[in-house]
């Protein structure tokens with residue numbers, strides 16, 4: 001920590017930083033208003049898959065960068081799970097050197113264009129900004145600026161490919177190709193390893209591809225980053241399920257020295273209430289996979305999807321928001337969120353909730369489904385809902401919902417999307433009997449090195465955390481790379 | 495990319511494809527399946543691995559044309575490629591020596607039944623295979639089945655091959671004359687439902703291999719869920735085989751028809767192309 005503070009101070013004391021700080025008075029900086037993100041009109045965007053946020057213009061980015069006062073103690077950094085040097089990249093934007101700003105981001109974050117779009121900034125970096133903490137004003141728009149710099153680099157055609165060490169000819173593999181894995185792969189490639197990423201599906205990117213919709217995170221943004229990993233020498237093998245297509249033992253025989261398990265939390269949870277298996281009741285995973293991975297909404301593709309008229313999505317997380325907004329875009333007349341707590345407790349990103357409301361999504365908060373009913377063909381047509389009120393805070397610190405007796409009522413629905421959480425993917429634990437897992441099925445690892453109970457197996461991301469965020473998954477990937485690098489160095493010495 | 499090495503038509507609408515997939519060939523066991531996506535526009539559809547050749551690095555799949563995806567597959571020729579083949583998926587059949595086994599296959603179910611018949615025979619069981627379909631053309635693999643069965647009974651709805659009648663009549667015929675220790679039924683959901691009702695009368699343990707709609711095949715989407723003994727199970731990871739006496743076939747039948755309208759429309763426009 002001491003070293004970090006010294007480092008940050010040294011950086012802050014550099015001439016260019018001192019100069020740019022002096023350009024505008026502190027008071028003047030703090031009087032500026034936070035930039036507004038440019039958005040596509042709600043009535044246009046809720047009918048297609050165009051990205052909702054269109055990014056900041058150069059002028060907007062320059063103005064917003066001026067708001068950052070380049071604090072002596074940049075508390076914002078403590079809010080970022082990968083510790084991006086936030087004031088440094090923002091000041092690079094202020095001096096107009098956008099490509100350098102992007103390089104600063106890439107020192108610690110492999111996927112800045114992704115994080116700038118999907119991080120829950122209001123709970124992370126921006127929550128710790130001087131403006132939030134001390135001035136009680138709207139924080140510097142760190143996420144928007146991060147996206148701006150990353151997009152600028154992507155669009156410039158001058159992507160900087162990080163330098164990699166000379167090859168050490170040691171093979172390592174990741175299981176899964178989500179954000180945890182991509183961050184791990186970048187670091188391992190930099191260390192000089194021969195890196196292979198195995199993915200069960202036919203696309204690389206994990207949830208970034210099959211889960212998060214195009215209108216929030218375009219696939220091309222992810223693909224550019226994957227392309228730069230390829231240029232660093234990372235090999236991607238799709239349609240390969242580790243534990244089925246080949247076992248860990250097979251892969252050890254092929255010379256792999258260590259493994260990073262980042263298989264995610266892909267198992268959908270249902271509520272176990274009557275009628276949940278009727279036609280038209282889906283998991284959000286199925287619904288989003290059909291649309292995002294299989295392109296079901298495009299008639300050129302063979303995979304079908306149901307475009308309901310009356311859609312109810314159960315849950316209040318990012319996944320629920322993505323599903324309900326997707327349903328709207330597929331032509332639903334009413335698309336509703338049914339959530340058992342109140343708006344305050346909703347785990348989704350604030351921006352997604354706001355966008356959903358603008359797009360005409362109805363929110364039935366403090367409501368919980370009890371049962372589904374179907375027509376003679378087994379297709380869901382009605383549901384029974386119960387109203388809730390908030391009781392005492394539970395173990396998660398949120399006030400727990402309590403049913404109101406006698407408040408049950410019926411809603412007409414033709415499509416229901418259940419989005420009440422996911423469980424860790426059991427495939428890997430099931431094929432490794434020595435692997436220690438928690439009672440929730442998450443892999444138990446050393447918090448510093450991410451090493452599991454099997455020495456050559458490391459793990460991170462949702463399979464360890466049981467459903468978290470992109471940036472936390474990436475943080476795990478980087479820690480695991482450092483841990484694995486050390487483990488292999490010791491192993492090879494012997 | 496997986497190259498199609500060979501294609502043989504068993505009947506007008508049923509083809510066997512031999513596909514290059516060395517890793518899968520090595521890892522697969524009887525009862526396993528693969529998920530296949532023909533081309534960029536294709537669906538991911540599940541197909542049983544009907545056989546494998548480890549030396550050549552190939553697997554066999556037997557496909558019956560019922561809609562767009564299966565027709566696209568049947569149109570491929572040797573030398574063509576399949577974009578995605580992933581597996582082996584599902585739980586392998588639990589093969590052991592139990593005594594006498596009835597293996598009942600209906601229509602599309604005959605293909606997935608074949609590796610199971612082979613495995614039970616090799617484990618030393620007496621295997622009596624009952625093949626059933628609407629007509630003669632839909633009875634496939636009869637000769638291959640004979641190779642690994644002590645007896646093959648053929649039943650057709652119209653009597654164009656074997657005996658006229660339903661699969662259940664074939665099963666009853668065997669049960670009436672000898673002790674049966676296990677039944678395996680694979681075919682359309684209705685056929686499995688009635689086969690299960692028949693064996694239940696005689697308390698014969700029965701396995702059914704369920705052919706639900708799937709997307710990923712790895713437990714991620716829940717499209718394939720069925721109720722077994724009142725609990726929701728995912729066919730792709732918990733199955734595809736279950737205790738047939740506990741499966742809620744009526745629910746499964748409903749769920750299979752979920753996309754019928756879209757499927758029929760898509761198939762029509764595919765045929766018109």
Ligand SMILES: Cc1cc2nc3c(=O)[nH]c(=O)nc-3n(C[C@H](O)[C@H](O)[C@H](O)COP(=O)(O)OP(=O)(O)OC[C@H]3O[C@@H](n4cnc5c(N)ncnc54)[C@H](O)[C@@H]3O)c2cc1C
Nearest residue numbers: 176178179180200206207211242263264461462468469470
């Ligand atoms: C719809 C949705 C919206 C979300 N929105 C946000 C958001 O706005 N902001 C945010 O920060 N987070 C969001 N999240 C959460 C975030 O996406 C996850 O926390 C993150 O993706 C976890 O990354 P991961 O690398 O652990 O695994 P994943 O991204 O889940 O990737 C795991 C990959 O491993 C593959 N795999 C599994 N088993 C095997 C095997 N045996 N062999 C080979 N491959 C295997 C899977 O197919 C999958 O592709 C969202 C999640 C969803 C579902």
Ligand SMILES: Cc1cc2nc3c(=O)[nH]c(=O)nc-3n(C[C@H](O)[C@H](O)[C@H](O)COP(=O)(O)OP(=O)(O)OC[C@H]3O[C@@H](n4cnc5c(N)ncnc54)[C@H](O)[C@@H]3O)c2cc1C
Nearest residue numbers: 539540541542556557558560561562563564605705706757
């Ligand atoms: C574990 C498993 C193993 C299978 N093994 C084989 C196999 O070895 N050979 C083979 O030919 N098929 C097999 N199937 C069935 C095969 O997956 C379907 O026939 C295929 O998905 C149909 O796709 P389609 O686009 O051609 O037809 P669709 O357009 O999807 O359907 C056309 C018609 O077939 C009906 N249908 C759709 N899916 C199924 C289904 N799963 N079972 C029965 N009827 C269905 C529809 O209701 C519709 O009327 C298997 C299924 C599972 C789950």
Ligand code: SF4
Nearest residue numbers: 080115119124125143
């Ligand atoms: S990665 Fe996420 S938490 Fe870190 S600075 Fe960027 S937006 Fe904030």
Ligand code: SF4
Nearest residue numbers: 068069071076129130
């Ligand atoms: S805390 Fe806010 S104002 Fe201070 S350096 Fe960080 S972003 Fe800038």
Ligand code: FES
Nearest residue numbers: 711713715716730
């Ligand atoms: S096919 Fe998706 S969970 Fe079984």
